[in-house]
């Protein structure tokens with residue numbers, strides 16, 4: 001019994017599935033999840049002392065890599081002065097001012113403790129602002145585990161094939177319209193039929209929870225146009241894409257101005273922090289200013305804010321995203337060349353510092369195409385790469401992430417490992 005297996009057996013006695021978030025349990029890929037003991041730069045070490053090149057990065061937050069010295073120092077310095085006050089601090093103003101500066105579509109922002117809290121609050125705010133109940137989301141997109149959003153969700157919910165969760169009241173699910181991603185005509189038809197009842201669209205501007213799907217230009221344009229036409233709120237869920245695909249996030253990359261945006265992951269630098277924000281006339285509806293209630297004991301927590309400020313300080317360095325995007329693309333190019341040399345049906349793509357790999361001839365453009373990709377092949381690839389010391393997301397329905405700590409040598413080693421795995425798969 002390895003130490004990982006021992007810990008997993010023990011964990012399952014007191015924690016449902018042995019994990020505190022379902023996708024960590026390896027149920028989609030099989031086998032034993034790795035219990036990590038240490039992370040440094042691009043690497044993590046598991047309980048058996050094995051080192052991995054990490055392409056999950058805590059599911060996106062660790063854009064600087066593990067235990068970035070500046071981020072850790074900021075947290076340590078802050079902790080020495082107290083962990084939490086439940087009262088305002090100056091650092092929260094600094095982070096709010098920085099977010100508003102870096103995200104021009106936001107006049108105001110509220111800090112929370114997770115991406116789920118950010119999207120849950122944004123939905124409630126859109127409903128309060130419009131006085132409408134219906135919301136539009138897209139199949140395979142995941143926006144956290146708030147009731148209204150766990151309807152045909154992605155990520156863990158998709159990974160286990162139960163996209164709609166038990167426990168969500170039918171009358172609530174009824175107000176969630178689930179449409180196809182990258183299907184502008186269907187979106188237009190639904191708005192023409194029900195637009196006056198629709199409070200908002202919430203969308204991952206680059207989908208990352210059904211593996212990576214890049215948005216069609218006409219899909220994003222249709223959303224903006226229809227929300228303007230019918231008075232609905234356009235919410236860009238940038239929890240994953242925020243400061244991941246570029247300094248301007250996805251809204252900057254594609255030049256679309258949403259009415260509300262949600263953030264998480266990178267903005268907390270690995271500590272619990274999320275945010276939602278947008279146009280002043282909408283944000284002024286938020287308590288205590290307005291009638292839409294939203295609150296949190298640890299909202300704007302000093303340690304999370306310190307980690308977020310230290311992280312966002314470093315990503316503004318000249319050339320940061322050019323280097324990150326370039327390194328991520330070189331990973332993709334290397335994997336594509338290796339699969340071609342070994343004759344494996346494989347495709348891949350990247351957007352900024354996030355990427356998708358698919359055992360399919362071409363990158364999927366729709367949820368149906370994702371579901372048609374060879375999941376069994378991915379699972380074989382996942383475990384073979386794990387054996388070779390490369391830690392990919394333990395699901396065919398997740399995106400991967402490169403950090404600023406990944407070097408060209410790390411990318412080359414990853415490609416070499418993949419090529420030997422492709423060769424093994426060819427022989428099998």
Ligand code: KE4
Nearest residue numbers: 021059114115116142143144155239240264
């Ligand atoms: P959290 O509540 O997990 O901080 O954020 C929810 C969320 C909201 N929106 C998007 C676009 C997201 O990707 C997420 C969370 N992503 C998943 C993985 N793709 C988190 C990993 C997990 O659930 O353990």
